[in-house]
Amino acid sequence: MTALAAEPVAARMRQRTPSIExxxxxNGQPFLFVAPADLVLLLTLLRDDxxxxxxxxxxxxxxxxxxxxxxxxxxxxxxxxLLWSHVHRHExxxxxxxxxxxxxLPTTSxxxxxxxxxxxxxxxxxxxxxxxxxxxxRIMCPQDWVGHPLRKDYVYPATYxxxxxxxxxxxxxxxxxxxxx
Amino acid sequence: MTVEATxxxxxxxxxxxxxxxPATHGVxxxxxxxxxxxxxxxxxxxxxxxxxxxxxxECVEWPMFVPYTDRVDYVCAMNANLAxxxxxxxxxxxxxxxxxxxxxxxxxxxVLVAELNRISSHLIAVGAMAMDVGAYTPFLHGIxxxxxxxxxxxxxCGQRLTYNYVTIGGVAFDLHHGAGDEIARFLDQFxxxxxxxxxxxxxxxxxxxxxxxxxxxxxxxxIEWGLVGPNLRGSGVDFDLRRDVPYGVYGELGVRVPVxxxxxxxxxxxxxxxxxxxxxxxxxxxxxxxxxEALKLLPPKAEKETDPIGGWQADVTKQLxxxxxxxxxxxxxxxxxxxxxxxxxxxxKTPWRVRVRTGSFSASGIFHKVMRGTFLADVVAIIGSFxxxxxxxxx
Amino acid sequence: xxxxxxxxxxxxxxxxxxxxxDEFLAWGKEHxxxxxxxxxxxxxxxxxxxxxxxxxxxxxxxxxxxxxxxADLMIVAGTITHKMAERVKLLWDQMTEPxxxxxxxxxxxxxxxxxxxSYSVLNGIDKYVPVDVYIPGCPPRPEALIDGxxxxxxxxxxxxxxxxxxxxxxxxxxxxxAFGAHHEKPExxx
Ligand code: SF4
Numbered sequence: 001m002t003a004l005a006a007e008p009v010a011a012r013m014r015q016r017t018p019s020i021e022x023x024x025x026x027n028g029q030p031f032l033f034v035a036p037a038d039l040v041l042l043l044t045l046l047r048d049d050x051x052x053x054x055x056x057x058x059x060x061x062x063x064x065x066x067x068x069x070x071x072x073x074x075x076x077x078x079x080x081x082l083l084w085s086h087v088h089r090h091e092x093x094x095x096x097x098x099x100x101x102x103x104x105l106p107t108t109s110x111x112x113x114x115x116x117x118x119x120x121x122x123x124x125x126x127x128x129x130x131x132x133x134x135x136x137x138r139i140m141c142p143q144d145w146v147g148h149p150l151r152k153d154y155v156y157p158a159t160y161x162x163x164x165x166x167x168x169x170x171x172x173x174x175x176x177x178x179x180x181x
Numbered sequence: 182m183t184v185e186a187t188x189x190x191x192x193x194x195x196x197x198x199x200x201x202x203p204a205t206h207g208v209x210x211x212x213x214x215x216x217x218x219x220x221x222x223x224x225x226x227x228x229x230x231x232x233x234x235x236x237x238x239e240c241v242e243w244p245m246f247v248p249y250t251d252r253v254d255y256v257c258a259m260n261a262n263l264a265x266x267x268x269x270x271x272x273x274x275x276x277x278x279x280x281x282x283x284x285x286x287x288x289x290x291x292v293l294v295a296e297l298n299r300i301s302s303h304l305i306a307v308g309a310m311a312m313d314v315g316a317y318t319p320f321l322h323g324i325x326x327x328x329x330x331x332x333x334x335x336x337x338c339g340q341r342l343t344y345n346y347v348t349i350g351g352v353a354f355d356l357h358h359g360a361g362d363e364i365a366r367f368l369d370q371f372x373x374x375x376x377x378x379x380x381x382x383x384x385x386x387x388x389x390x391x392x393x394x395x396x397x398x399x400x401x402x403x404i405e406w407g408l409v410g411p412n413l414r415g416s417g418v419d420f421d422l423r424r425d426v427p428y429g430v431y432g433e434l435g436v437r438v439p440v441x442x443x444x445x446x447x448x449x450x451x452x453x454x455x456x457x458x459x460x461x462x463x464x465x466x467x468x469x470x471x472x473x474e475a476l477k478l479l480p481p482k483a484e485k486e487t488d489p490i491g492g493w494q495a496d497v498t499k500q501l502x503x504x505x506x507x508x509x510x511x512x513x514x515x516x517x518x519x520x521x522x523x524x525x526x527x528x529x530k531t532p533w534r535v536r537v538r539t540g541s542f543s544a545s546g547i548f549h550k551v552m553r554g555t556f557l558a559d560v561v562a563i564i565g566s567f568x569x570x571x572x573x574x575x576x
Numbered sequence: 577x578x579x580x581x582x583x584x585x586x587x588x589x590x591x592x593x594x595x596x597x598d599e600f601l602a603w604g605k606e607h608x609x610x611x612x613x614x615x616x617x618x619x620x621x622x623x624x625x626x627x628x629x630x631x632x633x634x635x636x637x638x639x640x641x642x643x644x645x646x647a648d649l650m651i652v653a654g655t656i657t658h659k660m661a662e663r664v665k666l667l668w669d670q671m672t673e674p675x676x677x678x679x680x681x682x683x684x685x686x687x688x689x690x691x692x693x694s695y696s697v698l699n700g701i702d703k704y705v706p707v708d709v710y711i712p713g714c715p716p717r718p719e720a721l722i723d724g725x726x727x728x729x730x731x732x733x734x735x736x737x738x739x740x741x742x743x744x745x746x747x748x749x750x751x752x753x754a755f756g757a758h759h760e761k762p763e764x765x766x
Contacts, residue, residue, distance in 0.1 A: 002426055027275035027507030027526075056404050058512070063525050063534035069506075080523065082510055082538075086404055086420055093510065114407030117546035125235070140231040140575060141696065142659045149236055149695050156695050160658040163703055165695075200663055201614055202642075208616045208660055229660045230616055233694040240693040248689065255618035305621075324628030331625075341625075342618055342715050572617055 006030035031093035054083035060118035238535030251343035262347035268511035268522035276505035287351035310565030393445035410518020415441035416452035439463035454566035541573035602736030613640035617654030619681035626718035
């Protein structure tokens with residue numbers, strides 16, 4: 001496959017961005033882990049480096065680690081950047097964590113404008129505030145929506161603007177017990 | 182257009198297009214600020230069709246999500262099925278103990294149906310674009326041909342729109358008796374029909390001049406704004422996942438990739454609406470060829486083989502109760518560009534996270550940029566040329 | 577025959593005449609149900625294909641209108657989210673009486689595949705607007721849509737001739753499973 005090995009990239013970048021780590025997921029997918037403070041610098045370097053040249057942001061997303069059964073449990077929101085190089089035809093995953101209570105990350109929309117929309121989506125669904133984002137509004141849910149739906153501790157609303165979420169005779173019990181997961 | 186008409190007067194007017202607007206292909210709302218006829222600013226407003234498909238992915242079991250992928254992009258549901266199933270197969274393949282083997286016949290059938298669906302999806306795209314700029318007839322020709330593809334799919338899996346056909350590990354049903362001839366017959370008449378279609382629309386001077394030079398996206402812009410698929414290729418980037426990161430049997434088929442090269446001639450620019458339109462048409466031709474090639478590759482049904490298509494393999498069902506833990510990213514080329522699934526598994530029977538990356542989402546991200554400075558009447562043509570399908574944006 | 581007390585227009589023969597005009601008008605109304613071109617999701621594609629060459633609902637006098645003010649009928653085709661539902665109500669409010677609503681597809685009927693797990697989908701458009709005909713299916717075939725429209729035409733005629741509006745909604749019955757587009761028998765597999 002086209003995924004780049006993470007270790008050489010990390011070694012190359014360690015000088016400028018000391019917090020970088022080469023890791024692999026449980027099933028052996030390589031990725032770079034970096035502290036939020038170094039994030040923008042690292043992504044800029046990855047974009048501009050002649051041998052790496054990650055000129056396209058293929059995806060930016062996040063997932064919630066609350067109760068995720070990992071070796072080192074955490075309740076952070078894990079944000080994921082999936083990079084792709086049209087020049088060298090390789091891809092790379094970069095991850096970072098945002099604390100659940102004070103959910104902030106620096107914006108990467110200065111590196112790739114494509115991130116503007118992706119970050120709005122992550123903000124809407126996970127509540128990650130991207131500092132410096134030009135237009136950080138909800139994108140999917142209505143502006144007056146309460147909560148960030150894709151968080152694992154999200155509680156489904158009973159009504160929206162006075163209209164119930166359920167059909168007559170339908171009960172909340174019929175919805176899966178999400179907390180039990 | 183005279184100079185006076187295009188000179189800004191400094192007074193702007195706000196115009197809300199949608200969410201109910203015949204040309205927004207569903208429920209997209211675009212707030213346009215215009216100065217006379219010139220668009221000064223445009224703000225897309227999404228979420229009118231946000232059906233929380235990604236959340237549903239976290240509630241249902243792995244195979245139960247396949248029908249929902251149909252609804253992510255219903256114009257090309259086969260490709261959407263395929264993208265998800267490939268991603269799950271790739272997740273299972275990260276652990277040798279759970280690797281799934283897709284039978285060869287199923288692999289070829291997948292490519293066959295994906296290409297057929299690409300044809301019908303692009304037909305809607307070009308037809309709807311023509312309708313948006315005022316030519317209703319080509320759309321009807323497109324729909325007529327799409328019905329024929331629907332017939333084939335209906336015989337194959339009993340549905341006209343949301344197929345739920347590709348399964349994890351194979352496809353749900355084998356090709357029906359005589360399907361090969363039927364598809365070949367369709368392709369033959371379709372090619373003749375396309376000649377007429379091109380005479381009607383593609384070489385039509387009114388249509389060409391209407392789209393030439395409108396909303397050109399340069400190569401670099403297209404890359405950094407994350408455009409994918411025909412929109413990216415329309416801007417001259419020679420990239421197609423089917424050829425460059427092949428999956429399935431695409432590697433053997435040798436996909437030829439058309440790129441935009443200022444097809445509209447003197448008045449056009451590379452990456453304008455007309456380029457995007459022509460790239461789609463050329464892709465239809467390429468898909469016709471790929472379908473024929475796939476039919477040739479189709480291995481004969483072995484007499485003794487119990488499961489030639491791997492529909493619901495028993496051990497896959499078992500493995501999906503306990504898939505490997507970790508994450509996987511899988512990209513496929515759907516008609517609207519890259520459809521990438523990023524899956525996170527916690528080792529249980531329900532996914533931890535299902536992320537769908539779709540082409541229309543990033544295409545709508547560039548709207549406000551390309552629309553600035555165009556004419557108000559071009560707005561619908563631009564939306565049409567990017568071929569956005571709203572559930573793909575909102576999910 | 578003619579009652580001298582009777583005011584002009586109320587004589588029995590004149591009334592018969594008037595009723596006939598009503599029926600004639602009802603016949604005309606029934607055959608010219610202009611619908612609001614309003615498609616939100618997957619079912620909208622089936623609606624488009626129903627307007628296409630094969631099913632051609634234009635032949636029933638159904639012509640899409642882009643603005644609600646010219647439409648008699650609203651076909652709610654597709655998923656309605658909470659965000660959209662308020663807009664649907666707005667559109668419905670803009671339509672002139674008598675107005676009719678056809679709810680096409682499971683999503684518009686009850687939330688369909690999204691009713692159980694989705695946080696943003698409205699479970700049935702009937703929470704906002706009154707529905708006359710429900711068409712089940714995900715998506716319904718164009719035939720089912722035409723079936724629903726035929727049922728609606730009955731109601732339109734009834735309303736136009738007697739002034740009564742049927743309150744209970746009509747539900748299109750399930751369609752006999754058929755094989756192939758033209759109801760071919762399933763071929764023997766060899
Ligand atoms: S009923 Fe089914 S086909 Fe229709 S809009 Fe809902 S999900 Fe789509």
